[in-house]
Amino acid sequence: MKRTASAAWQGGFKDGQGSITTQSGALKAYPYGVASRFEDQPGTNPEELLGAAHAGCFTMALSLILGEAGLTADQMDTHAEVTLEKQGEGFAITKSHLTLRAKIPGVDAAKFAELANKAKQGCPVSKVLNAEITLDAALV
Structure with missing residues (x-):
C-alpha cells in the first residue's frame, strides 16, 4: 500500500x-x-502534520490491540506534541509526546497501560520516527 x-x-x-x-x-x-x-502564524507545518499522523496512527493501532484483547473503547482522544529543536547548523525532530485520554469499559489501569504501550511500539509512525516517543495514558 x-x-x-x-x-x-x-x-x-x-x-x-x-x-x-x-x-x-x-x-x-x-x-x-x-x-x-x-513564528506560530496561520498555516500548517511538517511537525503539525507529523503530529496528526502519529496521533491518528497510534489511536488506530490501540483500537486494533484493544479488539484483540476483547475490548472496545467508548472514546479515545489522543494529542501529539512534536518537538523541533535547533541542533548544530540545522533542526531535528527530537520528540513526539502522545497524551491519550480514553474511556474503555472492562479494563483496569495496569492492562490499559500495557495495551497503550504496545500500541505505541507497534504504530508504524512511531517506528519511522528517529525521535524519543513518550506516552501519558489515562482512563477517564
Missing part, C-alpha cells in the same frame, strides 16, 4: 510560500511557510 502527498514552493526560504496537497484531498494546496513553521 502506498499513499502520496506533495509540496510546492515558490520564492526564497524566508519570503517564500509553500502548499501541501494529499492524495485523499484532505489537504489541497494548503499553505505553509517559515511563518507557520517558526
Whole structure:
C-alpha cells in the first residue's frame, strides 16, 4: 500500500510560500511557510502534520490491540506534541509526546497501560520516527 502527498514552493526560504496537497484531498494546496513553521502564524507545518499522523496512527493501532484483547473503547482522544529543536547548523525532530485520554469499559489501569504501550511500539509512525516517543495514558 502506498499513499502520496506533495509540496510546492515558490520564492526564497524566508519570503517564500509553500502548499501541501494529499492524495485523499484532505489537504489541497494548503499553505505553509517559515511563518507557520517558526513564528506560530496561520498555516500548517511538517511537525503539525507529523503530529496528526502519529496521533491518528497510534489511536488506530490501540483500537486494533484493544479488539484483540476483547475490548472496545467508548472514546479515545489522543494529542501529539512534536518537538523541533535547533541542533548544530540545522533542526531535528527530537520528540513526539502522545497524551491519550480514553474511556474503555472492562479494563483496569495496569492492562490499559500495557495495551497503550504496545500500541505505541507497534504504530508504524512511531517506528519511522528517529525521535524519543513518550506516552501519558489515562482512563477517564
